[in-house]
Amino acid sequence: MFTLSEENYLKAIYHLELGNDGGVSTNAIAEKLATKASSVTDMVKKLSEKEVVLYKKYKGVTLTVLGKTVAASVVRKHRLWEVFLVEKLNFSWHEVHEVAEQLEHIKSAKLINQLDRFLGFPTHDPHGDPIPDKDGNLKIVAKSLLSTLSKNESGICIGVDDSSSEFLQFLDKKGITLGKKITILDKEDFDDSLSILIGDKKLSISNKIASNLYIRAHTGQ
């Protein structure tokens, strides 16, 4: 069994490993968890004892198969709870993270399995991130950043890169939500801003925004 703190470390390492491949640095973990490098070193030793990470002094850490399973189960719980909050309790997608950070540590296999069933076995959370299955595997969907599409191309909005509350609220204001079809009407060479069609509305968005929106290729019209 793992403590709340241990679970948070495993989750942080899990997320960092998906970005960089290879070992994760002490400092990277410290930054992600808003803690100090010395605390990370201490905890990483404990996790190594428990055989959930591989750790060589000064060489960073890697999750073991066991560690990856534990971390994925925490992520699974986090994302299932996010779906619950949005679908059943009328939370907005920018409000769910903080609460899910707490709910993800509740220990009960039956709870999470029944929740999964209750929600209709969702595959993605409200931000478009994939939900690991019981075994910790996640289905990767081919996706591109909106900013990489060319003029007249279109796709379905399926996720965000930056899921900060501010960004999500900005998207709400603009009417940009998951599942909507977006077509590039024009690209401005000057500042790489885009003119897009979403639903029946025309919008102009900056490159920064377009670089934080994931799109699934949309075949046919």
Next chain:
Amino acid sequence: MFTLSEENYLKAIYHLELGNDGGVSTNAIAEKLATKASSVTDMVKKLSEKEVVLYKKYKGVTLTVLGKTVAASVVRKHRLWEVFLVEKLNFSWHEVHEVAEQLEHIKSAKLINQLDRFLGFPTHDPHGDPIPDKDGNLKIVAKSLLSTLSKNESGICIGVDDSSSEFLQFLDKKGITLGKKITILDKEDFDDSLSILIGDKKLSISNKIASNLYIRAHTGQ
């Protein structure tokens, strides 16, 4: 804000105060929380500093108005989550306590208010215990122990005194659930056992069982 441990102490004192009136003893709290008296003394001092209990050395503790509010909110969360588990996730009433002990500490006013709404503003948990409202008040329903009814009297089963997993599973096996009408067919002087009619079934139950079942008076036939 209160820690998990502080919330558990407040809840324990809250429940103990409902039983005994007057101050709650250090030992009683220690027993309820399966901890040691010395630990209770330490924590009670902290709670006193935070002005949620009144504490005089050797004289026991009492919740302040603030303390009672905090405790009631924890109890409210516990019982609402129990309803959720039974009504939405198909838990049996004997399985919910352990999970609710964890869920009751999740901090989010919106979460609990929306959960309340989602569940249709329930007034009682799956064991028949009342759910405190937002202000911590609970509606007391007049109830009697089944063992106090006389021959040919009847009532509606509305709660249990002992809500241990074993007792609840025993009731499941016998088909005794909340909301069912129970009629006393006969009382045995010898061992105070009862012959009862529940639904269309005749059962014989011991006095011990009858002393753990709460009944609401049933007017009319």
Next chain:
DNA sequence: ATAAATTTTTAGACAAGTCTAAAAATAATA
């Protein structure tokens, strides 16, 4: 009312998780 039993508190210790400051190792640069 005094002695014995019980309850409660104090004193000191420990584990988990964190921190600061300093030392050691690694990486970057001239």
Next chain:
DNA sequence: TATTATTTTTAGACTTGTCTAAAAATTTAT
């Protein structure tokens, strides 16, 4: 490659919540 600069680790301290063992207060019983 020698010297900075950066990263990482160690050492020691602190907080929270707990414990044991002993002292103090209260209650019970003779």
